Amino acid sequence: QIYEIGGGSGTCAKCVLDYMMLNAPPKVYNNMKYISVEISSSLAEKQLETVGEVQSHLSKFTVEHRDATDIAGWGCKDPQPCWVLMLEVLDNLPHDLVYSPDQVSPWMEVWIEKVNGSSQVCEVYKPLQDPLVSRCSEIVGMNEENPSLREKLSFAAKGLVSKVFPKPRRAWLPTGCLKLLDTLHQTLPSMSLIASDFSYLPDVSIPGDRAPLVSSKKDGKTLDHPNYLDAQGDADIFFPTDFLLLEQIDHHCSGFSKDQMKRGAFKPVKSRRTIILDSAAFMEEFGMPLKTRTKDGYNPLLDDFRNTKFYLSVPTHNKK
Helix, strand or coil: CEEEECCCCCHHHHHHHHHHHHHCCHHHHHHCCEEEEECCHHHHHHHHHHHCCCHHHHHCEEEEECCCCCHHHHCCCCCCCEEEEEECCHHHCCCEEEEECCCCCCCEEEEEEECCCCCCEEEEEEECCCHHHHHHHHHHCCCCCCCCHHHHHHHHHHHHHHHHCCCCEEEEECHHHHHHHHHHHHHCCCEEEEEEEECCCCCCCCCCECCCEEEEEECCEEEECCCHHHCCCCCEEECCCCHHHHHHHHHHHCCCCHHHHHCCCCCCCCCEEEEEEEHHHHHHHHCCHHHCCCCCCCCHHHHCCCCEEEEEEEECCCCC
């Protein structure tokens, strides 16, 4: 059983089903299920059209038009092993912006409000109050408690510097990713996850850690916005994925947290085995790069999309 989150036009689903039909034992192909969870109604229709190019695929393939982060849509928990695919999904998930006026002040949530009822908007800063934002900031380690002596000295030095040279801090938190992984771990606890996305984005001018690339198209030309507030209306928003942070969120949602590290001398056992691979390394291991190499040595499977990575996460057999 395979779930794909955000299946786009259905190309991945069709290719997986094609491969299984041609290479797997007939009983595997005949009994498999491929479920696409798609929030866009137009893309859901397109996926059925793409997969339906091979008639026998349609009995194995279904599209569920819903929001994958909404736990109600998943129904009862399914303890059976399954696969979950997320290809270029994380870069489109919602993020929350937090702000601090200097190096030592507490982080605050950034809210957007209209200026005197006009179409113009501005940022408003409020204390952390959203549970998802607070959880995400804890996973990132933005508000570490019980700092070591070295950290206390560093904090004191930063306090001195911040008074002389105050430097505002901004960070974009992947709260949408946290919500999605929360939902997946609660409903599909035995899933094996494959996620691929952009690890960094070129020419990002918007300030802040993990800041997005925000662009609009006009007369066939792409315009990158230096401020996300300028991109009202029709704009593409791409966030880079911090894969080490993704790994932390994955472990956190599976039930493993930093608190467990403090409970005794023995290292607690994680319930997931995880690995992060550059796309070229992933293709070397699991693809067939010899078949895509051109005469001059260029290999699109290995040489293109160097700013992307793969994240693999599978359950262990460890029991708490």
